[in-house]
Amino acid sequence: MTQVADAPVAPVADALRAGFDARITRSRRWRRDQLRALRRMLVENRPVVEQALRTDLGKHPTEAVITEIGMVIAEIDYALPRLRRWMRARTVPLPLTLAPARGRIAPEPLGVVLIIGPWNYPLQLVLNPLVGALAAGNAAVVKPSELAGATSALLADLLPRYLDRRAVAVVEGGADVTGELLEQRFDHIFFTGSEKVGAIIAAAAARTLTPVTLELGGKSPAYIDGSVDLAVAARRIMWGKLLNAGQTCVAPDYLLAAPATARGLLPHLERAARELYGADAKTSPDYGRIVTARHTERLAGMLADAEPAFGGDVSVADRYVAPTVVDAVAADSPLMQEEIFGPILPIVHVGSAAEARAFIRARPKPLAAYVFSRRRRVRRAFLAETSSGGLSFGVPAAHLGAPQLPFGGVGASGMGSYHGEQSFRTFSHRKSVLDKPLRPDSMRLAYPPYRGRVKALLLRLMVRGR
Numbered sequence: 001m002t003q004v005a006d007a008p009v010a011p012v013a014d015a016l017r018a019g020f021d022a023r024i025t026r027s028r029r030w031r032r033d034q035l036r037a038l039r040r041m042l043v044e045n046r047p048v049v050e051q052a053l054r055t056d057l058g059k060h061p062t063e064a065v066i067t068e069i070g071m072v073i074a075e076i077d078y079a080l081p082r083l084r085r086w087m088r089a090r091t092v093p094l095p096l097t098l099a100p101a102r103g104r105i106a107p108e109p110l111g112v113v114l115i116i117g118p119w120n121y122p123l124q125l126v127l128n129p130l131v132g133a134l135a136a137g138n139a140a141v142v143k144p145s146e147l148a149g150a151t152s153a154l155l156a157d158l159l160p161r162y163l164d165r166r167a168v169a170v171v172e173g174g175a176d177v178t179g180e181l182l183e184q185r186f187d188h189i190f191f192t193g194s195e196k197v198g199a200i201i202a203a204a205a206a207r208t209l210t211p212v213t214l215e216l217g218g219k220s221p222a223y224i225d226g227s228v229d230l231a232v233a234a235r236r237i238m239w240g241k242l243l244n245a246g247q248t249c250v251a252p253d254y255l256l257a258a259p260a261t262a263r264g265l266l267p268h269l270e271r272a273a274r275e276l277y278g279a280d281a282k283t284s285p286d287y288g289r290i291v292t293a294r295h296t297e298r299l300a301g302m303l304a305d306a307e308p309a310f311g312g313d314v315s316v317a318d319r320y321v322a323p324t325v326v327d328a329v330a331a332d333s334p335l336m337q338e339e340i341f342g343p344i345l346p347i348v349h350v351g352s353a354a355e356a357r358a359f360i361r362a363r364p365k366p367l368a369a370y371v372f373s374r375r376r377r378v379r380r381a382f383l384a385e386t387s388s389g390g391l392s393f394g395v396p397a398a399h400l401g402a403p404q405l406p407f408g409g410v411g412a413s414g415m416g417s418y419h420g421e422q423s424f425r426t427f428s429h430r431k432s433v434l435d436k437p438l439r440p441d442s443m444r445l446a447y448p449p450y451r452g453r454v455k456a457l458l459l460r461l462m463v464r465g466r
């Protein structure tokens with residue numbers, strides 16, 4: 001089922017609920033077949049998928065494979081051989097006071113879920129949640145971002161051709177269409193996008209007490225000190241920053257460094273940008289574009305009063321922003337007020353690692369934090385004293401590639417997480433199952449009247465001192 005933007009939104013959730021209620025999504029075989037079909041869809045259509053991502057974001061085909069297509073395939077390949085184990089009910093030991101009895105945790109699908117995606121990784125950020133939703137046996141409505149129109153149209157064309165239409169539908173459109181979708185009844189809403197829209201989604205979901213996962217963004221900091229190989233660190237930082245022209249939710253948003261470290265690092269950052277995308281990134285086939293002219297103007301506005309150490313070129317017509325570093329940025333600069341979401345790296349000077357941690361703690365909890373230091377004490381202190389969705393030492397953004405690591409935010413950067421088994425859990429209800437035989441009627445111990453030696457024994461058992 002596919003929907004076009006200007007048509008009224010069909011009661012798609014109800015249509016899929018009929019399929020879900022008919023239990024078509026329950027069997028392991030169905031789930032496995034859907035995941036395999038999704039994998040086949042990506043492999044068979046790789047050239048058109050790459051083309052759509054090129055159209056939307058100027059994404060190089062190799063980058064499209066590394067950060068989108070390949071990541072979804074990796075999630076599927078991780079899930080398939082583990083599905084049986086994830087689906088199995090797990091027996092748990094119970095307290096003596098309940099004996100004889102058996103306790104189990106039995107995962108069950110939630111029902112019909114809604115997956116709303118952003119434009120920056122328009123394929124991966126709807127399909128990776130879909131892998132979890134299907135693995136867990138749900139029906140799903142996918143709402144890709146209208147700002148990545150080519151990818152959205154392609155998903156609307158391909159998904160119904162490869163997946164079971166009774167259980168998976170794509171609805172295309174923007175805020176109005178999403179608003180209409182939110183009027184329908186879903187069993188879970190999985191949203192990836194901005195904090196502002198995340199709050200709108202959460203408020204709409206609250207009306208029907210629909211649970212939500214919110215994968216949001218924010219300003220992810222990176223701290224670096226002079227103990228590391230600055231050339232290697234600079235390459236990794238610039239890679240993480242310039243990937244997808246800076247439009248990555250886990251890109252290092254800004255750098256915290258002592259003035260002397262910043263001075264030593266700057267030439268390395270400039271060299272790294274040149275190594276990755278040449279002297280003029282505009283002519284590089286590997287360098288992406290900003291999603292729209294409006295978003296490009298926003299970035300130009302952030303740079304209006306800045307004096308870049310290098311870069312700074314903006315062409316709104318070409319949706320181009322050069323790799324840019326601005327040193328010694330004040331905390332009240334326009335660059336430090338909101339998530340940059342572009343290829344601009346401000347460096348904020350701090351006097352010490354402790355000051356860097358205090359700077360991070362004083363701001364909303366970020367989606368990721370990065371630390372480049374060989375000093376164990378420094379690394380441990382960041383782990384213990386700062387809070388962020390993820391924390392990586394020595395490399396930005398790469399934690400997304402590990403299905404063993406749950407991915408998600410905390411505080412302002414989101415709630416809930418996914419990837420690997422965590423995706424299965426996010427889209428499952430872990431049902432508690434207690435099974436107690438009627439004989440012997442050991443429950444009699446708990447029945448009134450509350451008298452006698454047995455009761456005294458029970459109380460001693462339950463409220464015993466240590």
Ligand code: NAD
Nearest residue numbers: 117118119144145174175178193194197215216217218249
């Ligand atoms: P966005 O919030 O503008 O849009 C996300 C989705 O919400 C789109 O599908 C859009 O159509 C829909 N939408 C927009 N306005 C709406 C409204 N008023 N009511 C209902 N739905 C509405 O986000 P974006 O600009 O597409 O993405 C950028 C943001 O997403 C950044 O903040 C980035 O950090 C964040 N992000 C987070 C992750 C993550 O995994 N945590 C990944 C990528 C992007």
